[in-house]
Amino acid sequence: MALNNKVALCTMAEQLVELNVTGMHCNNCALSIHKLLEKKGLNNILVDFAGEEVKFSNNSTVQLPEIIKGIEQLGFKVVDDPALHVPKFYEQVENKFVFCAIFTAPLLMHMVLPWHALHMPMVQLLLCLPVFIVGCLHFGKSAFHSIKGGVPNMDVLIFIGSTSAFIYSLVGTIQNLGEQYQFYETCATIITLVLLGNVFEKRSVNQTTSAVKDLVKFQQVNANRIIDGTVEVINSRDVRPGDILIVNHGDKVPVDGDILEGTAAVNEAMLTGESTPVDKVKYDKVIGGTIVQSGNFRMIATKVGSNTVLSQIIELMKKAQAAKPPVQKLGDKVASIFVPAVILIAAITFTATYFLSDAGLQKSLMNAIAVLVISCPCAMGLATPTAVMVGLGRAAKNGILIKGGDTIEAVASTKFVVFDKTGTLTTGKFSINDIKVEDGVDLEHIRGIITAIEERSNHPIAKSLVDGLKGLPQTKLILKSATEEKGLGMRAEDVNGNTYFLGTGKTANEDDFNLSLYKNQVLLAQIAIDDTIKPEAATLIAQLKNMGIIPVLLSGDRKNRCLKVAKTLGITEVHGDTLPDEKLSVIDIYKQKGKTVMIGDGINDAPALTKADVGVSMNDASQVAIQSARVILLNTDLNSVVKFLQISKHTLLTIKQNLFWAFAYNVIAIPVAALGFLNPMVGALTMAFSDVVVIGNSLRLKRKRLD
Template sequence: MEKEELVELQVSGMHCNNCALSVHKLLEKKGLHDIYVDFANDEVKFKTDDPTSTPLIIKEIEGLGYKVSEDSIPIEEKSYEKIENKFYFSLLFTIPLFSHMFLPFHWLHNPLVQLALCTPVYILGCLHFGKSAYHSLKNGIPNMDVLIFIGSSAAFMYSLYGTIQNLGPDFLFYETAATIISLVLLGNLLEKRSVSQTTSAVRDLMLFQEVKANKMLNGEIVEIHSSEIRPGDVLVINSGDKIPVDGEIIWGEASINEAMLTGESLPVEKSKYDQAIGGTMIEKGSIQILVTKTGKHTILSQIIELMKKAQAAKPTIQKLGDKVAAIFVPVVVGISVITFFLAFYAFDVSFQKSMLNAIAVLVISCPCAMGLATPTAVMVGLGRAAKNGILIKGGNTIEEIAKLKFMVFDKTGTLTTGNFKIRALDCIQISEKKAESIISGIEGYSNHPIARSLVTELSLKSPEKMIFIKVTEEKGLGMTATDSEGNTYMFGSMQILNSDEDPGNYSLFLKMNDILVARIAIEDEIKPEAVNLIKTLKKLNIIPVLLSGDQKKKCEELGAVLGIEEIYAETMPHQKLAIIDEIKKRGKTAMVGDGINDAPALTSSDVGISMSDSSHIAIQSAEVILLKSDLSSIDNMLKIGKHTLLTIKQNLFWAFFYNIVAIPFAALGFLNPMVGALTMAFSDVIVIGNSIRLKTKSL
């Protein structure tokens, strides 16, 4: 199978969630994957197995009535294409037309004056809603614009017939046609502005990239834009400046505020050889950095991409709304037709009143609110999580978080600090100095917290390291290496011991040519926030589980201190996988881990949670990355997940409730089309407003 290619397009002309749904459904019908449609920012992304089909897909999107560009630069809308200007234009004619109902000016009651005022608004409606309705029907994806177009056209054509036949004021509904179009345009305008607030977290992050930079060039400092920076450039960054891209500090010291990345308000002290992350800010000091990553390769860009993908991933709860919205338009048209015939023929209601009731049913129906209910809440929830240093990779993960029954923890580097000290070194057949040299050399190739701690401690004690020609790491076992003389070494847990070899009270073992030559006892400290987290989980009826490759005795001691009853010790990666699968049968399960040996379990669990200082493989395997190694982030994650799901349920309730109540009221004649159009516009705003409330809501 060919590798999937990501296609990014700029699509202008999408004014509401209804437009975005039309594009999304079209791309789904084409069998594309990882579809992301953001009408507020005119962005469309998808993955395809066949990149040569992209021009055809672009043509089909244009067939829906939108403009498409493959350039990353947004398409500049002409002034008459902007939704604001369309609304103001229609309002200019609608106000005098509508005012004839309560102003005593006889000329406003003249059918020809009303026709003259309504015609420009109706033509605008045909171009805006009619064009979209036609293309949606042609592509078999009927949208909300079909209802608006039928409703406004019915009112206009009926009034035009009354004017031509001179049938009197009872046949004139020009103000209804114009008001429907104006109010729905107002709804589109409010929706676009409101949704742009729900995506502000991504936009805020993108703004961090738009900065100037001071580049060292031939001994002089030259100011350039961040887009002109290339890997290998040397940048000078002073107090108060933003760091434009990722790099390594080659000169100077600074206090760097990384709050935008981790949510941590206290600045981090950094000096030579430390990593500087693009988007963070220097509060005090001055540094020079050697640029290592630019553009899409920087940590900030990857976070932005992950957030966009997360917003595109649909929670299971949204599928209900999608199914209803898919059949909604034809059902509403059917109800409208039945309303007209029952009122006119069965209940002897006047033709005009029957027509108005049918139009009201069309106009008041609002699948937009259903379509907006989930994505707006997910966007705000993901944004709030990101500002708290919690990166959630999928909108569907939010729902999983809210339903967790078990949380499984790795021990080392997760519940404990991962800062190990050597308590005892027992050398059996080699000198202490040689043992330290071998261990320091072999562990330098591992990213495991124990390995990092041992290398740091041994480097201070003895800077000598043995050189190896080949080193490999085996999950759950340890390191294997070969030196230039052909000697083989193994360093790892008690799993590498033979049955006749005594582990004693030691944790790690060194073998040379399959003979045990040294043993190490290490000690680790519990993270200060671990005890409170376990208490919080129990209050939330989430069962904590300890799953570790460490010795049973050590795991039981840790479990006793923290209050964890369910413990699995001395497990290999494949065993961790089997245990996670068993726990999942009892309820939704999260796994919190940080090492290469946790990767399979992180992938298998319903929600994989990884620390930011974890191994690269662990980060790739997880659905949630905690940008702070502080375990209290998990408490925040659970609260955000719970309140986001609650907001989605509230939104869906109001969206369904609105339609269930409004359609019968309209069919029975209690709501005229103009009131219907107004309430339809504001039902969207209520749903979006409830989602935006999640930004500042107390958790």
């Protein structure tokens, strides 16, 4: 088998492997594969049934073909690419259902029509046999391998129930025991209705993963590459770093890169959720998958393949969908012991009905079969992951990237939202109000030092300083090195060995000047800078208060400036002049009082983002802040914060609703079936649609009002 699976070497002894596996339809399937891989001694196992992916690291002597064989023996199939894999006609569950329905319909009709032929045992046997064979191949194979793998699944119950009805009827036919032994229609109907449920379940699960699939479609584009003055059309997967590409009006940008020539308005809605096009000019960065609404440009490819922003977002979403919230552990635990428990209940039902009442063999068997076919462990297995997938997808379409499904539960009862000031509540676009130089120091020389140092930083303040001094007279300075210190500023050394420090801190002694420049530890100048509050910040703070959440301002900026911003926005809890280690202490205090979310954007925020229950980073934040956060706001509009909290709240609510339905359904349905109040065919129909109810409730999240 030639497989296009991803295999990466991690160490000399360890491989990271990713397999595409089809045929998984609920969490029980994922548990079967997970248990198999654990038995083989594999590590870092991740099984995503909806994304049809299996990942693990192999540090043992187990060969990949042996692992693939084990997975396929469980009844699943390892393929090159699920998107390109087309199952054989007879393997498709829709075709199995149609085939079975054709034979099941006449069997059901004999119950209402007086046609003599339909009442003949041999005719019913011949009509039921093809359906039973399909059931054995579909459910029996899966049931056998799931038991062999140590995680019995729902198919075990369906197989036992349908086989019991078939064998009971077959014995009655062979021994000519009469109509009271003819239950071929029960056997066929159970199989057909459960296949119908599988059809709906498959389509519904596909809808829950539509967000990731929509993003994948953005990757499937062609690129116009320039080679020796001619343009050739290639697949975006074949683009290499350094390639020169032409992107025209209406095209999708094939990969990440920088514009070399031309201008365009680019729709970045797939990335940020913001539909207003962004104007791009020479030297601006463009992201693969975004759409050129007007204009055209020539670009150089900088990031391709798995290194593009879009690929990393897709990978992040897949990992997030597989990350289990704590609330799922209960469902998983029950689902793992559910099937053996139901078989035991069915056996007790048969025994009790047969020996303790006058119901007889027929009634006892039908009650036991009803217990088997109405039970549904899949509903419990689907309750959490489907809701998480839809919730994460809705968040992504609103420009909110959540790194883990467990994050959703972590913010459900948020009590405090702690904000950094600069670049979070404020625009981060600073203007220089004044530069105060010390006696005997040349202003142009100061400007040159500031520009040389701040060009080496990505901090919003640094970028604003460089932009603000651009075009003004200044004496250039050549630096040998420059380093950024968290929460303090920049340290540098020029080619002559002079050392410089430019930054904030508790040494500044004048309220209007919040940056100081030192040369060889001697003060050269003080700089007064200021930025503006984001227009939506006040509305956000008011909304948080209405939600019962306490907003907190935590910043390394001067205390008086923090108080000024806090007063404007209505924030009463303020912590200014804080260094990174002090921010950790403040976050720790709030965490002891209740669930705490931290929102920031700078390197100095990274430790606090990690320390908080949930760290939220702005898209234009430093890379360190983005890596430290569990949530990234791709759209810098602060309204995304409320949207994130609302989506998380309603996703958790949906999970609880799903779990309640799954548990309540089984708790009520199983005793009703055991007491003989439920026909097995009605039980099969109810079971077939119990999964659809759970998935349908999850899909409501796509369009549900969140306020």
